[in-house]
Amino acid sequence: MNYKDRTGETVAAADLLPCTVCGTPTAPDSLRYYGARCFPCFQAYTRTPPKTDPRMAGVIADAGEGPLAWARRIVLRVQRQVDPPSRGALATAREALEQHDRHRRQASE
Numbered sequence: 001m002n003y004k005d006r007t008g009e010t011v012a013a014a015d016l017l018p019c020t021v022c023g024t025p026t027a028p029d030s031l032r033y034y035g036a037r038c039f040p041c042f043q044a045y046t047r048t049p050p051k052t053d054p055r056m057a058g059v060i061a062d063a064g065e066g067p068l069a070w071a072r073r074i075v076l077r078v079q080r081q082v083d084p085p086s087r088g089a090l091a092t093a094r095e096a097l098e099q100h101d102r103h104r105r106q107a108s109e
């Protein structure tokens with residue numbers, strides 16, 4: 001069995017890899033192009049609006065405004081377990097907030 005991929009090239013059945021969503025045998029080039037999905041799954045994915053935790057609105061409101069709002073959001077997301085960010089993101093956020101506090105303390109001395 002041969003399969004034509006999106007470029008029109010014929011791909012041997014043995015070279016096909018399963019789509020990570022539905023398992024349909026798919027040409028490796030297509031998987032690379034569509035984020036490890038077959039084209040129908042890619043289309044479905046792009047039509048689905050990203051899921052947003054309803055508590056995220058509270059996190060955004062409580063983090064407030066200003067240049068460090070992003071860092072306060074990350075810390076709040078961890079505290080409230082709303083879409084927890086990566087460890088790296090948390091470390092960066094904490095560092096930015098600590099640095100800001102240090103500068104503020106030094107300025108008030």
Ligand SMILES: [Zn+2]
Nearest residue numbers: 019022038041
């Ligand atoms: Zn699929």
